[in-house]
Each structure stands twice: as structure tokens, then as C-alpha cells.
Amino acid sequence: MPDSTPLRLVIIIGSTRRGRFGPVAASWLAGHARKRRELDVDLVDLAAARLPDTLTDQDEPVPEPVRALAPRLAAADAFAVVTPEYNRSFPAPLKTAIDWFHEEWQAKPVAFISYGRESGGLYAAAQLREVFGELNTVAIRTFVSLPCYWELFTADGDWPKPTATCNTTVRTTLDELTWWAYALREARARRSHTY
Numbered sequence: 001m002p003d004s005t006p007l008r009l010v011i012i013i014g015s016t017r018r019g020r021f022g023p024v025a026a027s028w029l030a031g032h033a034r035k036r037r038e039l040d041v042d043l044v045d046l047a048a049a050r051l052p053d054t055l056t057d058q059d060e061p062v063p064e065p066v067r068a069l070a071p072r073l074a075a076a077d078a079f080a081v082v083t084p085e086y087n088r089s090f091p092a093p094l095k096t097a098i099d100w101f102h103e104e105w106q107a108k109p110v111a112f113i114s115y116g117r118e119s120g121g122l123y124a125a126a127q128l129r130e131v132f133g134e135l136n137t138v139a140i141r142t143f144v145s146l147p148c149y150w151e152l153f154t155a156d157g158d159w160p161k162p163t164a165t166c167n168t169t170v171r172t173t174l175d176e177l178t179w180w181a182y183a184l185r186e187a188r189a190r191r192s193h194t195y
Contacts (some may be wrong), residue, residue, distance in 0.1 A: 012092035085116035109180035120147030
């Protein structure tokens with residue numbers, strides 16, 4: 001019988017820059033996810049995680065911030081990465097965070113919420129697909145792209161406007177992410193992922 005306990009969705013804010021938009025988009029995504037009974041949300045802000053910039057060698061001790069974040073990522077059934085696009089790529093702190101971990105990502109689905117200028121972060125999302133593919137993580141096809149996201153603020157400062165297409169796209173993205181999360185959780189329970 002399939003496991004019907006709620007899925008742990010870890011939402012990662014990939015930017016650590018001052019004045020970043022990432023927390024706004026992540027909060028919006030978390031709000032949509034929390035409306036679903038099948039999702040239990042854990043919001044990870046890389047600015048607060050303070051992972052070291054320099055990776056250690058295999059025989060060196062793992063720094064405390066890395067040890068603190070590892071169980072949260074390991075407990076995830078699915079990931080959603082909220083990323084800006086800087087110079088046609090994603091931020092360096094996000095790449096460092098990805099590289100600190102390995103098994104924690106494997107055989108789990110990941111969705112992308114990308115934002116930027118006219119491209120809406122499409123270049124960042126495309127590169128993240130390649131990176132996560134190398135970690136045996138399943139990057140789902142549907143994702144949320146937010147071109148010129150600043151134009152979607154309402155007059156009173158709320159984001160996004162009720163008519164914004166991202167309000168529809170996020171539902172489709174979460175539907176697909178949830179399907180893959182259940183399928184891969186069941187697969188991991190049946191057979192260990194050891195390659």
C-alpha cells in the first residue's frame with residue numbers, strides 16, 4: 001500500500017544578495033504549497049544557513065552549518081529552488097550549497113521558480129537542470145518563470161497581482177512535483193538508490 005503521509009517539500013531561497021526578491025517569491029510559493037494537505041513545507045534561506053564558501057576535503061571535518069542543514073535536506077521528498085538569474089546563470093551561493101551535499105538530493109524531484117528580467121530566469125533554470133541531473137535528481141518539466149517580476153506588484157505592495165499567470169502556473173508545477181515526489185518516495189522505499 002502506498003505511503004500517504006505528507007510529503008516534505010523543502011523550498012530553497014537561492015539568493016543571498018541584499019535587497020533580493022527571493023524571499024517574496026518563496027513565501028508566495030510556500031503559501032500555495034501549504035494549502036495542500038499532502039505537502040509539509042520547510043523553507044531554507046541560504047542567507048540564514050551561512051554555508052562556507054570553501055568546500056572541505058574528504059578527510060576534513062564537515063563545518064557546523066553544513067551539518068545543521070544536512071538532515072533538513074535528507075528529510076525532503078521534494079525540492080523547489082527559487083533562483084534569480086545573474087549574468088545568464090544562477091547565484092554562486094546556490095551552487096556552493098548544492099555542492100556541499102550529495103546523497104541528500106538523490107532520487108528526489110526538484111522544481112524551479114526562476115525570476116529575472118525579460119528571460120524570467122530561464123537561463124538559470126536550464127543550468128540548474130544540468131547540475132541536478134548530475135546528482136540523480138529529477139528536474140520536473142513544469143516550472144514557474146517570472147519575467148520582469150517587479151511589474152507584478154499591486155498598488156498596495158502585494159505580490160503578485162491576482163491576474164498574474166504565475167498564479168496558474170504554480171498550481172500545475174506543484175501538481176507535477178507532488179506526483180513525482182510520491183512516485184520517487186515509493187521507489188526509494190522499495191529499492192535503495194546506490195549508484
